[in-house]
Structure formats: structure tokens, C-alpha cells
Amino acid sequence: MKEIRVRIAPSPTGYFHVGTARTAIFNFLYARAKGGKSILRIEDTNLEKSSQEMVDIILECLKWLKIDWDEGPYYQSKRFDLYPPYVEKLLKEKKAYRCFCTPEELDSKREEAQKNKQNYTYDRACRDLSEDEVRANLKAGKKFTVRIKLPTGGEAKFTDEVYGDLTKQYEELDDFIIVRTDGSPIYNFAVVIDDIDMKISHIIRGNDHIANTFKQIEIYKALDEPLPVFTHLPLILRPDRSKVSKRKGDKSVTEYRDEGYLPEALLNSLALLGWSPKDGREIMTMEEMLEAFDFSGINPNNCIFDPVKLTWMNSQYLMALDNHTLVQLIAPFLIKDDLATKYWIETRWQWLMRVVENLKERCGTLQEFADNGSYFFKGDFEYDPKGVKKRFMADGLADKLEEVRLEFSKDYELKKDTAENIVREKAEKFGLNPADLIHPIRLALTGRTGGPGLFEIVELVGHPEVDKRLTRAIEYIRSLS
């Protein structure tokens, strides 16, 4: 049996969006699941926009998602010498021809067609030039492109793994250009030659390439090359059902990363767009996905990526992480938000692991550890106004808190059990429910109305700081009346 070879072929224009990532994931999964090879090829054919910087982003994102490849990265732009022999062959066999039409001529014809609401196709003006005419034009130094010669009737067809039999009338296709005036290959041509050269057996890409596929199979045919297996994936659309784009503010993979999503969660979410395992599992490791992966399970309709579900999935992954890893992962966020320094984090690792333990089931992203737990690092927060109304207004609260503070200050260790005993005893003494004391203390210690258990917070924030924060709150409450 023929070796299975797929390619991951991003183009370094724009940015690395979730659609590109999803296509990469499916290629990767297919190659791995079937014991094939994956090839990374950067499609940077003659585009001023493509830069090393954009290429680096692609590489970075793939690595972050842990999608690796067996060969490459190859750069299309560095393979220009690969194409001429194929062009020669097509020309010699009269399966392609030189076109001397100028861009201006073509543009005006296209405009004309559009004005008349006609569908524009190239009029094949140069298709049947005699050899003498061609020679004369060449001698006169006329610039030319190379166009492929397509049948003028009948239908082009191929079988897609997801969409089934696809057909298109040849009248709808024109003798499209394969080589530019400057000798460089057009995308559709370069892709086919590269795929042939790299012995790609399966082409897996977005369904926005279906129209290209009709053109590309003509090149394979003209070259007498066997067709690869085509698999077109449904597209990922924006919530308004239009195409994902940078301009409209759609997030790139790097943005998801920077907001604190885990690569495993993003990958898992993306793999579940258009595909689902037979048993309906959702949270799956790469190994589980590989085991269950099967193209017959691909749903042909386009879909919308739901960031809310991604956050849910991310939180599931977050909760499953061990505390050590979690501290490692949140460290950059703490530093970025100026909550801690690298050195400080290193010295307080054990303590951070306990903090993280208390925060992990309350966070959807890594960023939220910094957001929701900022009071573990800084005491100069504002009190939540709603909380103040609800929790700081009880009669005589300041005096009661002062008593708690004094009792707390007697024990320098201030473990959570001690703190809990003190609060409960005081509540009983005051004739209050423990909650009536717990909530104001939480607000005093964190500025917030929710969060981890109060006594865990007391222990983690620690004695002198707890005292300081209670003092500040007591003063604040007194200033209210």
C-alpha cells in the first residue's frame, strides 16, 4: 500500500487563526492515526505580504499546540526552480500554451463582462495561435503567461471524502494561468507541483478550496499524475456566519494563548468542530483522539466556534492540572500583571501551589488566576461597592471585627482551624450566624464577595497582612457612619 503523506500548508499572510489551526490538527491527526507522515510547507509563493515574522508565528503556534511534523518546513518560494521542467513538459505536449494578452486587455474584458452581468472567463484568444505567431511574438519580445488548456465541454469531477462526488461543467472553468509573466508559478500550479514532488497522498484543507480543487485536478491530469485523496473540511465561521478574519477582530491562536487558554484545550475544542467520536466523548487527550479519529465522522456543514465552550473546556483542563504545573503556567501572568516578580515566585513556590489549589476550580483561564486571585499578592484593593452595601453596614460591625482582629493577633501561626474556631466562637458570643462575620471578613481581606473558603484565605494571606487588612477595613467601616 502507498505511503500516506499529508501536508500542513499554511500561508504566512494575515495571521494564524483557528481555521488554520484546525486544518493543521486534522492533517496531523490523520497522519498520526494512519501511520503516515506529515509535511510542513509554507506557502509563501511570491507574496510581498509574507515575511519571516509571519512564518515564525506559524511555527510558534504549531509548536505551542504540539502539532509537529516529520518533514519541513519547506518554503514554496525557495523551490521556484522545481516548476520550469513541468511547464516545459506541458507546453511541449500542448497541454498548456503561452498567452500574450496583457493584463490591461484582460482587465477590460473582465470589466466589460461584469458590466453586462456576464460571468467572466478567459476568451482563449491565445489558445490556438500558430507556431509562427508564437515565434513572432517571442521574437518581438512580448511578455507572456502560461495557461493550461482545458476541455471546453463535459464535466470535471472528483470524489471528496467529506462531500462525496463533486462536479463542475468545464464551461465554468477557464484556461487559467499557471505561470506569471515573470516566470513564477501561480498558487494553484505551485501547489500541485509541490504535492506531486512531495508525494502527498491525502490533501486535507478547508472547503473554501473546493473551487481550486477542480483546477488542480486538471493539472494532475495534464501531467499524467495520480490524484491524491481530497478531504475538504467544513469552515469555521464567525458568530454572524461570515468568514473568520483578522479585520473583524477574530482572535488568533496567539491571542488565545496570551489570554491563558491551554493548548490542549484549544486543540481539543477545535478537533471537535466538524468531528466527533462515536461514543460522544468530548474531553480527550491526543492519544484518545488518535484512537478514535475517523474521517467518516466528519460533518459537512460549516460551524461556529463557541468561545464560551472553549472556556468551559479550558477550565476542565485547568482543574485536572497538578499544582506545580499550574504555578509554572500562571507565573508569566502574575509577572505581566505586576503582581509578582520572577524571583519572588521562585522563593514562594510552595505557598503558590496552595494558592493555586484554592483558585483552580474557580478559573476559566490562566489569566483569571491573576484576576481572581490578585488579593493574594496585593492588599491595596478597593472594596466591591455592592459588597460594602451588603456586608459592611451591620450595626456595631467595626467593634466586632476589632475583637476578631485582636483574637487573631494572639496567634502568629493563624492556621485555618484556629481562625475558624475564633470566628465561630465570636459569632456565638455576638449572637450572630457565623456567616454574618465570615462575609465581612472576606470583604475586608479580599475586597470581594466571593472566592475560596475564608479560613483558607486567612491562612494563606498570613498573620501580619490579615491584621493590616482588618485594621484598614475597620477604619473604613467606621468612616462610613
Add this chain to the structure above:
RNA sequence: GUCCCCAUCGUCUAGUGGUUAGGACUCGGGAUUUUCGAUCCCGCAACAGGGGUUCGAGUCCCCUUGGGGACACCA
């Protein structure tokens, strides 16, 4: 405009002629908890419309509608 494709809860989906149309996220309710969250339980919510075919259509065919994509010497 032309061509191609698609159509099950708001979203992601299961379903391949006979199902109370299932699951997940979101949302609502309950249990639990010092709060929030997590967890568990319950609930709201869909076969776009119309014709066929068939004893029987979410499932097959046609039309309509809706949506998407492609129409470059871009990739």
C-alpha cells in the same frame, strides 16, 4: 451576478426509514457550601418550508427559502 456546497435545540453535535429526536456548552431551578465556584440532580430549548417516494420519513428525491464558499498574472 455565475458556479459549487450546506441545512437537527442559541452554539457544537448524535441520528444513516419505525427514537418519548440523545449528549455537551450556555441559560433556569434544586441539593451541597461561610460566599463564589466546583460537583450532583432536574428543567427550558431543534428536525427551515412545501411537495413527492413509502405502510411509515430528521433520515431518500424535487422545489422554495435561508446560509456559506469560490469566481485575480492573491494564497
